Amino acid sequence: MPELAFFSGTMDCGKSTLALQIQHNRSARGLQGMIFTRDDRAGEGKLSSRLGLVTEAVETDDHFDFHGHLVRHLTAGGRTDYVIADEAQFLTPEQVDQLARVVDDLGIDVFAFGITTDFRTRLFPGSQRLIELADRVEVLQVEALCWCGARATHNARTVGGQMVVEGAQVVVGDVRRPADEVGYEVLCRRHHRRRLTAAAARAGALSPETLPVDPAQQPVPAPRG
Ligand SMILES: Nc1ncnc2c1ncn2[C@@H]1O[C@H](COP(=O)(O)OP(=O)(O)O)[C@@H](O)[C@H]1O
Numbered sequence: 001m002p003e004l005a006f007f008s009g010t011m012d013c014g015k016s017t018l019a020l021q022i023q024h025n026r027s028a029r030g031l032q033g034m035i036f037t038r039d040d041r042a043g044e045g046k047l048s049s050r051l052g053l054v055t056e057a058v059e060t061d062d063h064f065d066f067h068g069h070l071v072r073h074l075t076a077g078g079r080t081d082y083v084i085a086d087e088a089q090f091l092t093p094e095q096v097d098q099l100a101r102v103v104d105d106l107g108i109d110v111f112a113f114g115i116t117t118d119f120r121t122r123l124f125p126g127s128q129r130l131i132e133l134a135d136r137v138e139v140l141q142v143e144a145l146c147w148c149g150a151r152a153t154h155n156a157r158t159v160g161g162q163m164v165v166e167g168a169q170v171v172v173g174d175v176r177r178p179a180d181e182v183g184y185e186v187l188c189r190r191h192h193r194r195r196l197t198a199a200a201a202r203a204g205a206l207s208p209e210t211l212p213v214d215p216a217q218q219p220v221p222a223p224r225g
């Protein structure tokens with residue numbers, strides 16, 4: 001049975017790498033994929049992974065009709081055995097519905113990859129629709145880590161090195177960017193809630209106001225009762 005699968009997670013957890021691996025394994029067996037992306041860091045018409053792999057892809061925008069594109073391709077004698085849609089958080093809900101029709105009406109597997117929530121911890125509309133419609137939602141196995149060592153579950157945006165919680169939902173960017181640019185950092189929920197990025201935690205630890213704790217100097221609690 002063809003399926004609509006949504007592979008989701010934080011930024012930098014290996015989604016694009018998995019997309020490229022799926023494409024590699026299927027093309028090694030003679031299957032033909034149609035690869036879509038949108039606003040990849042590597043530039044227009046590219047699907048790239050931080051591991052250095054990159055492949056050509058069809059660049060899409062809000063007005064792109066996935067179902068129509070595939071119908072035209074098949075009608076013209078083309079072949080497509082599976083579809084990969086990277087940066088799927090940027091899809092409109094209507095486009096996710098089109099992908100569901102690609103699965104149900106054209107009998108083609110669709111593998112979508114994207115982050116679930118934005119820097120404010122809110123669902124992207126495309127990701128929300130994928131969660132609503134997908135046959136399968138998979139959280140990636142390779143966990144990205146917060147600076148504290150806990151599993152990173154949320155994406156933080158930084159502007160000039162400071163974590164922000166207001167701004168446009170979509171700002172293309174990357175983790176490990178210079179502090180003066182818009183950047184992103186993955187955090188556990190606890191540290192996202194406290195707006196404690198790695199830099200803020202380091203600054204707090206180095207602050208002269210943060211005195212080392214000497215148990216001998218701590219006040220003795222008053223006896224109870
Ligand atoms: N130099 C490296 N050596 C080994 N693994 C790396 C290296 N750089 C990145 N990675 C792996 O690649 C992952 C990011 O992959 P990528 O597909 O670009 O992420 P996503 O698409 O989810 O943002 C990292 O979590 C890490 O596991």
Ligand SMILES: Cc1cn([C@H]2C[C@H](O)[C@@H](COP(=O)(O)O)O2)c(=O)[nH]c1=O
Pocket residue numbers: 010011012015016039041114115117118119120155156157169170171172173174184
């Ligand atoms: C959290 C968040 C991210 N983005 C952008 C930043 C990147 O361009 C992509 C995510 O790419 P990745 O391959 O998963 O690393 O999304 C955004 O526009 N808004 C956000 O809130």
